[in-house]
Amino acid sequence: MNKIRVGITGYGNLGKGVEYALVNADDMELMGIFSRRSPEQIKPRTNVPVYSMEQAAEMADKIDVMIICGGSANDLPVQTVELAKHFNLVDSFDTHAKIPEHFDAVDKASRESGKIGIISAGWDPGMFSLNRLYSQAILPNGSDYTFWGKGVSQGHSDAIRRIDGVLDAKQYTIPVDAALNSVRSGEQPKLSTREKHTRECFVVAAEGADLDYIENQIKTMPNYFADYDTTVHFINMDEFKANHCGIPHGGVVFRTGTTGENQKHKHIIEYKLTLDSNPEFTAGVLVACARAAYRLNKEGMCGCKTLFDIPPSYLHQLSAEELRKNLL
Amino acid sequence: MNKIRVGITGYGNLGKGVEYALVNADDMELMGIFSRRSPEQIKPRTNVPVYSMEQAAEMADKIDVMIICGGSANDLPVQTVELAKHFNLVDSFDTHAKIPEHFDAVDKASRESGKIGIISAGWDPGMFSLNRLYSQAILPNGSDYTFWGKGVSQGHSDAIRRIDGVLDAKQYTIPVDAALNSVRSGEQPKLSTREKHTRECFVVAAEGADLDYIENQIKTMPNYFADYDTTVHFINMDEFKANHCGIPHGGVVFRTGTTGENQKHKHIIEYKLTLDSNPEFTAGVLVACARAAYRLNKEGMCGCKTLFDIPPSYLHQLSAEELRKNLL
Numbered sequence: 001m002n003k004i005r006v007g008i009t010g011y012g013n014l015g016k017g018v019e020y021a022l023v024n025a026d027d028m029e030l031m032g033i034f035s036r037r038s039p040e041q042i043k044p045r046t047n048v049p050v051y052s053m054e055q056a057a058e059m060a061d062k063i064d065v066m067i068i069c070g071g072s073a074n075d076l077p078v079q080t081v082e083l084a085k086h087f088n089l090v091d092s093f094d095t096h097a098k099i100p101e102h103f104d105a106v107d108k109a110s111r112e113s114g115k116i117g118i119i120s121a122g123w124d125p126g127m128f129s130l131n132r133l134y135s136q137a138i139l140p141n142g143s144d145y146t147f148w149g150k151g152v153s154q155g156h157s158d159a160i161r162r163i164d165g166v167l168d169a170k171q172y173t174i175p176v177d178a179a180l181n182s183v184r185s186g187e188q189p190k191l192s193t194r195e196k197h198t199r200e201c202f203v204v205a206a207e208g209a210d211l212d213y214i215e216n217q218i219k220t221m222p223n224y225f226a227d228y229d230t231t232v233h234f235i236n237m238d239e240f241k242a243n244h245c246g247i248p249h250g251g252v253v254f255r256t257g258t259t260g261e262n263q264k265h266k267h268i269i270e271y272k273l274t275l276d277s278n279p280e281f282t283a284g285v286l287v288a289c290a291r292a293a294y295r296l297n298k299e300g301m302c303g304c305k306t307l308f309d310i311p312p313s314y315l316h317q318l319s320a321e322e323l324r325k326n327l328l
Numbered sequence: 329m330n331k332i333r334v335g336i337t338g339y340g341n342l343g344k345g346v347e348y349a350l351v352n353a354d355d356m357e358l359m360g361i362f363s364r365r366s367p368e369q370i371k372p373r374t375n376v377p378v379y380s381m382e383q384a385a386e387m388a389d390k391i392d393v394m395i396i397c398g399g400s401a402n403d404l405p406v407q408t409v410e411l412a413k414h415f416n417l418v419d420s421f422d423t424h425a426k427i428p429e430h431f432d433a434v435d436k437a438s439r440e441s442g443k444i445g446i447i448s449a450g451w452d453p454g455m456f457s458l459n460r461l462y463s464q465a466i467l468p469n470g471s472d473y474t475f476w477g478k479g480v481s482q483g484h485s486d487a488i489r490r491i492d493g494v495l496d497a498k499q500y501t502i503p504v505d506a507a508l509n510s511v512r513s514g515e516q517p518k519l520s521t522r523e524k525h526t527r528e529c530f531v532v533a534a535e536g537a538d539l540d541y542i543e544n545q546i547k548t549m550p551n552y553f554a555d556y557d558t559t560v561h562f563i564n565m566d567e568f569k570a571n572h573c574g575i576p577h578g579g580v581v582f583r584t585g586t587t588g589e590n591q592k593h594k595h596i597i598e599y600k601l602t603l604d605s606n607p608e609f610t611a612g613v614l615v616a617c618a619r620a621a622y623r624l625n626k627e628g629m630c631g632c633k634t635l636f637d638i639p640p641s642y643l644h645q646l647s648a649e650e651l652r653k654n655l656l
Contacts, residue, residue: 024587096656099652100652130462136644137616141352259612260345260348268602270598270599270600271597272598274596277595284466308651308652308656309640312458312636313637316465324634325428327460328424
């Protein structure tokens with residue numbers, strides 16, 4: 001069997017996650033890592049060549065699918081659109097409000113090149129979105145709920161680190177048990193922002209820093225913390241490094257709805273993720289989508305796609321016949 | 329907008345569930361119920377005509393999709409294949425071992441008629457199968473677990489009712505908490521049949537019946553009960569009618585797997601259904617699949633499909649563009 005030849009663009013946490021995920025994918029082969037940094041600065045975990053971004057286009061005939069592991073704010077709107085001129089590709093673009101705009105730009109480039117570009121693959125957007133779609137289709141008369149955590153929010157952690165006197169910080173988003181239980185009961189509660197999640201912060205302060213000032217700056221920060229019940233713990237650097245270096249995350253998507261005579265029957269659909277490593281799980285979704293991108297393009301399709309457009313069997317290594325026999 | 333014109337074949341619990349589900353589907357219209365019983369014996373919940381099965385074929389141009397609500401043991405292997413000669417259709421064929429055979433028969437008939445036949449739609453097979461597929465594709469290095477319940481098993485209830493001296497009975501399948509907790513911890517336990525589920529039976533015995541005999545017959549019944557820890561409660565008919573007339577069900581599909589350096593990170597994917605009415609939830613899946621069958625056929629496709637083959641967006645009433653904007 002010819003293996004699907006994959007490239008990775010960008011070598012941060014997500015790129016490393018994809019590199020590890022490819023080790024578990026028998027039908028794929030990592031051909032190279034592409035970086036904006038100079039190649040000798042990159043030390044891959046596996047035995048794979050490193051190239052500069054400028055070399056990518058000239059390797060178009062050696063790579064079946066490119067997995068783009070840049071950030072959504074600045075990298076992907078440029079990189080995905082540029083690379084779509086040469087490659088089938090997958091990205092994890094996660095700025096929800098800008099997805100339609102990103103879709104249109106990638107769709108145009110991919111149609112011109114005759115390639116497939118799958119965007120917004122991951123878990124939210126991604127698997128959480130898929131569950132919202134399936135559950136709404138099955139239970140049209142109902143309510144959706146999404147809870148995130150317990151997990152690290154990089155954006156909130158960064159916001160704390162920008163406060164004067166903070167050396168390092170990690171913020172955990174935590175769903176409120178009472179809210180989860182209320183949703184699980186099927187009673188379709190209306191929940192405010194504050195009722196759904198709390199925020200817990202672990203902060204390493206510089207020696208002599210004003211802790212009251214830092215705590216107040218965090219708790220009153222608009223958009224990030226002001227609408228939440230927030231707890232701040234000051235800890236030393238040793239404790240921080242020992243207990244807060246992971247990137248766990250997860251969450252739950254619910255749909256609760258009713259059916260039947262006078263809508264008397266309640267139903268609860270719950271999809272829950274508990275992830276030790278947010279980027280490595282996201283990488284798993286990207287790799288499955290890379291397989292689908294390759295197969296869709298082999299069948300002559302092109303343009304931008306999301307998980308909403310992909311027949312599920314295209315993501316799995318087994319044939320449609322084996323899947324029916326073993327998993328249906 | 330032209331509504332999708334739907335027919336229902338078979339008017340048991342599932343057929344009634346589909347009838348109610350169509351009330352919640354703005355884009356669909358119920359054209360008629362088809363039954364093997366004589367039409368005047370059928371009293372629909374809504375204002376819809378009833379026809380005999382023999383009239384179905386001549387109404388082929390008035391119905392866009394037929395939803396077939398017969399039983400898997402005897403009805404569907406005949407009805408689905410026969411109706412596939414005239415209609416796009418959906419069934420909930422659930423004899424797992426015979427799915428490949430049913431698929432091939434429906435595929436042949438549907439290709440000849442140029443129609444779409446979606447089989448094995450429901451929650452298991454159906455949504456549980458889909459979750460097994462997606463989760464394996466994302467976490468190839470891991471283990472699958474399926475738990476059923478708490479819910480009514482019709483097959484086990486029927487088996488009890490066949491014992492001498494039993495007037496009525498209901499059997500609940502219940503997942504064992506210790507097994508659920510062990511799977512949720514990510515430790516990938518090996519679980520025996522007895523460790524995963526218990527069986528609880530509520531039995532109404534005839535006056536003067538030998539209760540010890542009945543209880544022993546149940547607990548030692550091969551395949552159905554002998555491999556499980558089973559509890560038997562004898563209750564009177566009033567209590568039975570008051571508390572055991574519903575058809576709740578549900579369950580959980582897990583995949584737990586590992587990623588990263590030395591597979592050191594654990595991930596848990598959990599998909600859980602809690603359903604007041606098993607047939608009404610199944611009906612929701614059938615109706616969403618009917619929408620997909622209509623759309624796939626409109627695009628010129630034919631043959632047999634399962635949820636594994638259907639792009640998720642085809643199941644939802646909204647357009648692909650609206651779905652990306654609102655749900656991704």
